[in-house]
Amino acid sequence: MLSPRTLRNLKREFDRSALAKVGVALVALVVFVAVFAPLLAPHDPTAQSLDDKRLPPLGFSGTENQTTTERVNGTVQVVNETVTVNATADHPLGTNALGQDMLSRVIYGARTSLLVGLLGTLLAAVVGVPVGLVAGYVRGRVDDALMRSADVMLAFPSLVLAIALVGLWGRAAIRVPDPFVVAGLAPGMPRTFTLPGTVIVVVGLVNWVWFARVARGEALALRDEEYVKAARSLGASDPFVLRRHVLPNSATPILVLATIQVAAIVLLESALSYLGFSGTELSWGFDIAQGRDYLATAWWISTMPGIAIVLTVIGINLLGDWLRDALDPGIEGEGGGGA
């Protein structure tokens, strides 16, 4: 799949392009943070502390309206005053309305985003690639039927379909034990990590069409290649030809599409959890929604997770640009899109 020539092209493009380096660095950072979240997070991201609610991030100060009662000359008076809240080094990115540490939540949110992005893309590819390869290779009625059903799928914006399916099917979640906590390396962190199961299935199901389209285009072009014809005339069966010749030679554009799709699904996941259609509360989109009501008093609750999303998606997009420029499969512009 990755020939020496491909690797050389990747290396040359990487050396040439500063943006490719930035992309790889950003993605590496996000993956590192997601994997080692329990070791990196300063607090349990779900631990609430109402005494520390809405603390500003370092370098800023916030204000809170405080209502107290005071006894003046025998009568009780209600005193409304605005007090200044100072940042503490304990919560570098501040805290949300429940007093949860924003930095820890941003760190754990990377896990949700990346896992949904990777597993959703994998599912979409597993469904879409075989459908597209068969459609392009067999052509005729099978192709027509499959492509028409792909058109029907495309007529539903993926976000709308995803909202409908998650909203209607429920927000099933899978609790996975956290290996670091089980091994005793991160005391005080949540013992399990929640995977939003329905969301993963749904984002995979609404995005398979993009893989089907690209795979079909490749199969259409490859089926008339000399070596494919030769294999057929030597008596190779169609499944064999598809597996042995067509699939490996379609790998490059599918790989590039997969990269774009991870970015698209990360954005889709954040949109779903912003709207409350998710199975977990440890998600950047969920935190952005939580901050919506506190824009006037605690801007950082919505701002911090958004910056995390933008950096992650920029990283994946730059990585995708690098792969595309190095491997040149000619599929620019297609493939899902943002929320």
Place this chain on the structure above:
Amino acid sequence: MSFGRFLLKRTLQGVVVVWGVVTVVFLLRFITPGSPVDVVAPLDASPELRRQIARELGVDRPLYVQYFEYLAGLLRGDMGYSYLSGTEASARVFARLPATLELTVAATIVAVALSVPLGVISATRRHQPSDYAATTFSLLGISTPNFWLGIMLVLVLAVQFDVFPTSDRAFGFLESVGHLVVIAVDGPLVPPGEGTRLVVEFPLDVGAFGRTFTTWLSYIVLPAVTLGTYFTALITRLTRSGMLEELGQSYVQAARAKGLPETLVRYRHALRNTLIPVVTVVGLQMGTLIGGAVITEAVFDWPGLGTTVINAIQQRDWPILQGSLIVIGVGFVVVNIAVDAIYAYLNPRVVE
């Protein structure tokens, strides 16, 4: 094949896709746990009452009967009645459609007006500061979730600096124009439609229309920018890379060699050929735009189809949900046929 026959063929294909959309939307209810009766019936309803409700909703009959009745109803423009309010679903859906159309059209105008010039500037001034600025902007634009961008715009331009309203929609564009028409015809108050609060002040003065229009504009600016940014960025990227490719082609060199002015070479030849793939991708991405409209509406409490879909899902109000999804699907198909027509116009070879 003539252009007319090409269009006819695409329209027929579109009809097939619409039929598929309707079928999927109809079947959605049957692959969803729970029954419509649960939506309407009280928790302690007796089995008899539940049977009666099922009969009244028409959900006790075989699937194929319900399916054909639903299709027949749609052909008459009947989408059934809301489970919760009993109002006609089609009336509710079409009352919400103008707000969504307004938002998507405004976003598309923002996107096309900004992106094509940005892409051209970027390509013709490659490796200059304006190119770097445009590429940075477009990378940020395709990487930013639009709901977060919307919230940040609200934070800065509505909460910190009170330039725009934070959310909601005062009234529709047609109402702000209609205002002027009605004033011109007979002067009385415009009857406000669902969800509108159009207030006309008397006595009328010349600035009345201007104020109505400005109010309309102030409400739509932030949602339109929120929705349009991703598209602006995407089209900028496509225009830039397409333009760079075209400018390297031999026909461009030939045009230059025969002494055509550079502007003509760029805009008459290179840009026209650049726009062909751009139009295709824009058509394919129309779904993203409509999907983006749903979440933009949620951020700004914009009373369109998106908020209707979200509410209908949460309330399991099937007729409203199905009607909205079908209208969205049909809208997508129609836009794509239009895009194909533009494509065929720009590149007559596809008709053959």
